[in-house]
Amino acid sequence: MVFTETGTEIALHAGTSCSSGTCGAGIAQNPVQSLTPEDQRMLAAFRPETVEAAVKKTIETYKLFSYTDKILVACSGGKDSTVILHMLKKFGYAIEAITVNAHIGCYTDENLRNLREMCAKIDVKLHEISFRKEFGKSLCYIQSILKAKGYDYKNCHTCGVLRRYLLNKYSKPLHPDVIVTGHNLDDEAQAVMMNLFRGNLQVCARIGPKTGMVHDSKTDHNSATKKKFVQRVKPLYFVRESDVVKYSKLHNFPVYYGECPCSSDTYRREMKDMFKSFGEQRDEVKEHIIKSFISISEPLKAHFMQAEGGAIQECLICGEPSSKDICNTCALLAKLRDNKIIKS
Numbered sequence: 001m002v003f004t005e006t007g008t009e010i011a012l013h014a015g016t017s018c019s020s021g022t023c024g025a026g027i028a029q030n031p032v033q034s035l036t037p038e039d040q041r042m043l044a045a046f047r048p049e050t051v052e053a054a055v056k057k058t059i060e061t062y063k064l065f066s067y068t069d070k071i072l073v074a075c076s077g078g079k080d081s082t083v084i085l086h087m088l089k090k091f092g093y094a095i096e097a098i099t100v101n102a103h104i105g106c107y108t109d110e111n112l113r114n115l116r117e118m119c120a121k122i123d124v125k126l127h128e129i130s131f132r133k134e135f136g137k138s139l140c141y142i143q144s145i146l147k148a149k150g151y152d153y154k155n156c157h158t159c160g161v162l163r164r165y166l167l168n169k170y171s172k173p174l175h176p177d178v179i180v181t182g183h184n185l186d187d188e189a190q191a192v193m194m195n196l197f198r199g200n201l202q203v204c205a206r207i208g209p210k211t212g213m214v215h216d217s218k219t220d221h222n223s224a225t226k227k228k229f230v231q232r233v234k235p236l237y238f239v240r241e242s243d244v245v246k247y248s249k250l251h252n253f254p255v256y257y258g259e260c261p262c263s264s265d266t267y268r269r270e271m272k273d274m275f276k277s278f279g280e281q282r283d284e285v286k287e288h289i290i291k292s293f294i295s296i297s298e299p300l301k302a303h304f305m306q307a308e309g310g311a312i313q314e315c316l317i318c319g320e321p322s323s324k325d326i327c328n329t330c331a332l333l334a335k336l337r338d339n340k341i342i343k344s
Contacts, residue, residue, distance in 0.1 A: 039249055046246045055087055055235045062209040064233040069177035071095045072230070074167055075119075075126075077111030079248040079255045080182030082118055084236055086251065088180065089122045098127040098171060098179075100163045103138035107261055114254040127174065129166050135333070139262065142336060151335055155262035158332065165329035169320060171230045183234045186241035189286035190271040192293045205304040208297050209237045228312050228321040238290070240283055 035043070058064065065071055071088060075081040075097045088095050097119050101108055112128075119126040131138055137145075139159050146153055171179055183191075188207065195204045206212050211232040236244065248255050263269060275282045314320070315327035322328075 035249060043246060043250050046243075046250060048247050048250055051239055051243050051247050052087060052090075054239055055084070056091070058209060058235050058237055062233075062237075064209065064235060065093070065178045065180075067093060069094070070175065071178055071180055072127075072171050072174060072176035073097045073124075073180045074182070074232075075099045075115050076182070077108075077113075077115035077118075077255070078182070079253070079257060080184055080187075080236060080241075080244055082115070082182075082253045082255050083244050083247050084180060084182050085118065085124065086122065086253065088235070089124060095180075096125045096127065096174070096176075098129065098167065098174075100129045100131070100166050102131050102159055102163070104140060104260065104262055107256075110256055114256065117254045127170070129170050131162065131166075134166060135162070143262075145336055146332075149335065149338075153332075154266050156266045156268065159262070161328045161332055165320060165327070168230055176230060179230050179232045181232055181234055182236055184236040184239050184241045184244050185286055185290055186272075186275070188234070188237055188293075189275070189289045190268055192289055193274075194267055194271055201300065202304050204293070205297070205300045208294070209234050228314065240286075242283070 071093050073081065073085045073088065073095055075085055076099065085095070085097060097115070099112065099115055101112055116126060118124075131142070135142065139155070139162070142162075143153070143155055143158055146158070167179060191207055192204060195201070195207075211234075212229065245257065248257075275286060278285050312321045313323065313325070315322040315330055316325050317330040318327060320327055320329070326334075
């Protein structure tokens with residue numbers, strides 16, 4: 001099997017890693033959806049100030065950041081990160097944006113154009129990171145090679161591992177106090193259930209409005225934790241996805257509302273379908289899940305903090321923070337390059 005990567009498109013002589021097989025073909029022709037009559041009826045009763053109030057409450061309650069902090073917003077060009085980028089700018093926080101381009105054909109091309117437009121409009125500096133510049137390959141090409149070698153990783157797994165690595169690596173030289181992500185209530189309810197179904201309580205302990213189990217002290221900017229890991233926070237944690245969509249459409253943000261073409265075979269998609277099966281009760285179910293999880297999250301963190309000794313390790317290969325001797329990114333890249341990992 002021979003693979004060829006050319007320009008911004010992926011040419012696979014035999015097979016494709018994209019679940020849809022299209023890499024987002026056709027997205028650029030219809031990037032931003034206009035308001036339908038149904039949208040207009042839906043937005044007539046929508047109050048954006050309630051969403052903004054919920055975000056402000058989350059920031060204050062969980063002490064996510066302050067007006068003296070430098071805030072880096074991780075943006076994809078999608079609705080969630082665009083909404084929180086707009087809100088934080090509106091609230092008067094000192095923000096910059098950072099994006100990781102996985103080069104998923106037209107899908108990421110259009111999202112990046114939309115993000116650049118948004119940042120220019122609200123006067124926010126944008127930092128761009130590229131899979132190709134860092135790894136020499138796009139996500140789809142990486143997945144194709146892994147698949148040919150017999151590794152059955154889901155697209156979102158590979159993308160998530162590499163994105164998180166790049167975000168932490170390239171945010172540190174910018175010296176932010178926190179990285180803001182656009183995860184909403186629906187995303188987090190899905191994450192809780194996915195980890196419970198898989199028996200990953202330790203992973204559950206790392207999620208919440210603030211990610212991880214070691215939260216850096218704002219009074220110690222020279223701490224080892226600060227140097228290794230940039231705290232990630234989620235101001236949209238208690239905001240429904242449906243409200244994020246309404247807020248975005250009300251403001252006519254340049255956003256494509258479709259799904260990533262590489263995400264159709266993921267476990268998260270199964271979780272979404274499960275919640276849909278609850279019908280009109282699905283929003284209430286998700287809110288109950290998050291409320292219950294929050295009530296046990298601190299004891300859960302404390303338990304695993306004690307078990308792990310409270311320290312963040314460094315990957316023996318790249319030096320980035322890791323819960324293991326070899327971080328997930330280096331383990332993945334070793335398989336990609338056929339390298340053997342030898343622990344020292």
